[in-house]
Structures are given as structure tokens and as C-alpha cells.
Amino acid sequence: MAEIIRMPRLSDTMEEGVIIGWSKKVGDKVSPGDILAEVETDKATMELESFHEGYLLHIGVASGAVPVDGIIAVIGEKGEDFESALKGSNGSVSDSKKEKKEEKSEAKTDTPAPEKEEAEGDAKEDSEEAGTEENDKESSNQRVKASPLAKSIAKESGLDLNKIQGSGDHGRIIRKDVEAAMSSGSASPSKDGKSEQIKTPVQAFSMEDASREVPVNQMRKTIARRLGESKFSAPHFYLTMEIDMDNAIAARAQLNEIAEQKISFNDIVVKACAAALRKHPAVNSSWLGDKISYHQHIHIGVAVGVEDGLLVPVIRNADFKSLSQLNSEIKTLAGKAKDKKLQPAEMQGNTFTISNLGMFDIDEFTAIINPPDACILAVGSIKSVPVVKNGAVVPGNIMKVTLSCDHRVVDGVTGAKFLQTVKEYIENPIRLVL
Numbered sequence: 001m002a003e004i005i006r007m008p009r010l011s012d013t014m015e016e017g018v019i020i021g022w023s024k025k026v027g028d029k030v031s032p033g034d035i036l037a038e039v040e041t042d043k044a045t046m047e048l049e050s051f052h053e054g055y056l057l058h059i060g061v062a063s064g065a066v067p068v069d070g071i072i073a074v075i076g077e078k079g080e081d082f083e084s085a086l087k088g089s090n091g092s093v094s095d096s097k098k099e100k101k102e103e104k105s106e107a108k109t110d111t112p113a114p115e116k117e118e119a120e121g122d123a124k125e126d127s128e129e130a131g132t133e134e135n136d137k138e139s140s141n142q143r144v145k146a147s148p149l150a151k152s153i154a155k156e157s158g159l160d161l162n163k164i165q166g167s168g169d170h171g172r173i174i175r176k177d178v179e180a181a182m183s184s185g186s187a188s189p190s191k192d193g194k195s196e197q198i199k200t201p202v203q204a205f206s207m208e209d210a211s212r213e214v215p216v217n218q219m220r221k222t223i224a225r226r227l228g229e230s231k232f233s234a235p236h237f238y239l240t241m242e243i244d245m246d247n248a249i250a251a252r253a254q255l256n257e258i259a260e261q262k263i264s265f266n267d268i269v270v271k272a273c274a275a276a277l278r279k280h281p282a283v284n285s286s287w288l289g290d291k292i293s294y295h296q297h298i299h300i301g302v303a304v305g306v307e308d309g310l311l312v313p314v315i316r317n318a319d320f321k322s323l324s325q326l327n328s329e330i331k332t333l334a335g336k337a338k339d340k341k342l343q344p345a346e347m348q349g350n351t352f353t354i355s356n357l358g359m360f361d362i363d364e365f366t367a368i369i370n371p372p373d374a375c376i377l378a379v380g381s382i383k384s385v386p387v388v389k390n391g392a393v394v395p396g397n398i399m400k401v402t403l404s405c406d407h408r409v410v411d412g413v414t415g416a417k418f419l420q421t422v423k424e425y426i427e428n429p430i431r432l433v434l
Helices: 083-088 095-110 112-127 128-143 149-157 177-185 218-233 244-258 265-279 323-338 413-427
Strands: 003-006 016-022 035-040 046-049 054-059 065-069 071-076 237-246 286-289 290-293 300-302 304-306 309-311 353-358 375-387 393-407
Touching: 003 083, 016 218, 035 071, 071 083, 083 300, 149 177, 218 309, 237 413, 244 265, 244 393, 265 300, 265 323, 265 353, 265 375, 265 413, 300 323, 304 323, 375 413, 393 413
Parallel strands: 300 353, 353 375
Antiparallel strands: 003 071, 016 035, 016 065, 035 046, 054 071, 237 393, 286 290, 304 309, 375 393
């Protein structure tokens, strides 16, 4: 019996997936464990694995966005009537057929009669050879592994994706590869098939054509939805505090002289927050509507900026880990985040989040709470400034941190006491290694 393959929910926040390309084609034999296609979710690019045995009878969507549970393929026996299986499912026809019909209908409606006649006349004048070359080019570009954004930019700029070396997973072409090709002028096919120089973006766009529209990817859609819901549903308030970093700087220098794993200031902040959360369980909580969940475990999310947005890998049981262990785990997860190799389980279960922009020379900022947390800590850079110590003005090093709190869960006094404890730990880092 034919099996309907639907778009699975590959992450807890996934609403739809984008099919990048198929590893199998219609008629191919499929076994359990075989990779059917590559799917881009809101957080990563993942391989879609088959759980059925048979032959790939039908591909519903060759590429593009498909909602969760949408039909994408049919697997069954050779020659089996899969149309009846499709009619018995939620949709009577495949999504791809619907899309094609809609596209044809829109094309007929939108195209004015004079333009249509002119296009038909031009088509007759074109030689069969030119048409074949264009088809070959399009089909070749479709076969190349590239992100939807990279394909869109390449199409607008007239770039040949076959001539671009990808730097993504398994040689996949991403946006920066296309932009590099545009700058170097190494991937533009001329009419005679030879490579010609590409104009730089400044040369290519006139003042009348100074912008371009790019479809919103799955990650950005999820960021917009989740943080929009957080900002407008959770009543935020903010607490900012200055922390004297002199002792932390000295302690870090001493630790790095003997430690195999070099310690960063961010590791010290994560450890200090984990220790402070153990003392202030009201901050380590979540609003659940008719109840508040006070978490017994401390799982800290660390915001990581990636090409298409922001990912938050989670450090589990952070209060039980040493500075070296935290450093190693954060580096590993951050690397996986930038390569889009994070698994859903590595981005779930956070009870508190830290967003650090200090490395970008940001003095201070406010962050939007990352659901389901009750708080998020925004960390700025360390600045050398004059400070007053023992009645005298001396050089000092100050770091500003801002705690965003959900007022439904955390009150001002609770948040302030938590920040005071974080400050005490960072200003006396020896307490973190005892």
C-alpha cells in the first residue's frame, strides 16, 4: 500500500520547512534509513530520512516551502496507483499541481494582451538552440546545492551557480559565496558561454534600482513570531548594573596561564549567572498562564548570531560545570550553530538566557526575553574608565549588564537581588572555582 510522506515537525517551533533538493528521484528504490531530501527548518538544514521501503512514486513539491504535515512524496510498489492514496488524504491533488495551476492562472491574469503577443512573437524568433541552452542552464542551476537566498541573489544577478564554490554543509552554496562571486566577477555566463566580468553591487544598481526584495527564510520567520509574541505579551522591565571587572581580568589571566582550555569573560558570566540562579530560584522560572513553573535544573541558553538570524544553544546543568567545561561546550555548540548542525534537543529546555554583544564594542543594550524564560541578561563590553576607589579617582574597568524581566513572574526587588548576586560573583571570581 502506498505511503504518504508528509513534512515532519523537525523542531518545536517549526511551522513549515523549505525543501532544498531531493536525493532521490521518482522511480528510485527507497529503503529505511535512506535520505530522501534536504529540508531547511527555522533553525537548521536537516536531512529527511525515509522510514518506508519501496519506490519513490511521486514528489509533491520539488523545492520550496511546505507547511508541517503537508504532502511531499509517496512511496509504494512499482506501478501502484498512488492517486487514490492522495485523494484519500487531506488533499485530493498534490501541492505542486495546485501551485502550478495557480501560477498559470496568475500569469494569464497579470500579463496584458500586447505584452503577451510581443512575448509570443519573440519566442518564435528565438532559435531552438538558444531555448535549449536556457533550459539546460535553469535545470543545471536547480541541481546545484544552494540555499534559497543564494539562488534568489544568483538569479537576480545572472550568476551561474555551477561556477561558484560553496562553503556551506557538503559544499552547499550560501549567500556569502554568491556575494563573493559578484565582487570577484568570476561566475557570470556571457551569451557565448564564456565567463564575463560581473559589476560590483555599487555599479550594478542605479539610484532608481537601489533595493531588492528577498523572501523571509524560516529562521527569520520564527524569530519574528516568537520574539514578537514575547515582547507584546510579556510585560518587560529592565534593570541595569555596572560591574567592576578588575578582579575578573586578573583572575582570568591567572587561570589562562595554567588552564588547558582558555577561559573567556563570557564563561565567567555564564558561571556567575548559574550560581546566582541557584540562590534565586524565582528568576529560574517560566510563566505558564494559570501557574508558574520553578525549575529545579539550571539550563542556560547562550545566544549565537548566525548568517540568517539568531540561534540559542542550551548549556544543561550549567551550575555543575567548571569554567573549562563551560568554555568547551559553548565553543562546540556555537560552532554547530554557525554550521547549521544543531539538533533540536540542543536548543530546547532553556530556563535562562544570556546575550553577549561585548565583543562588538556595545556598551549596553536591552534584550527581548527568550520564551519560556522569565529573564534574559544582556552583557556589554568591558570599558576602561576613571572610577572612584578609596576616595581617589583611579583607572578602572567597568562592564554594564541589563536584566530584562517578565513582570508577571519576576518583581523589581527579585530581579535586583539576582543582579547583585551576579555582580558579587563576577567581582570576586575566586568564589566560582571553589
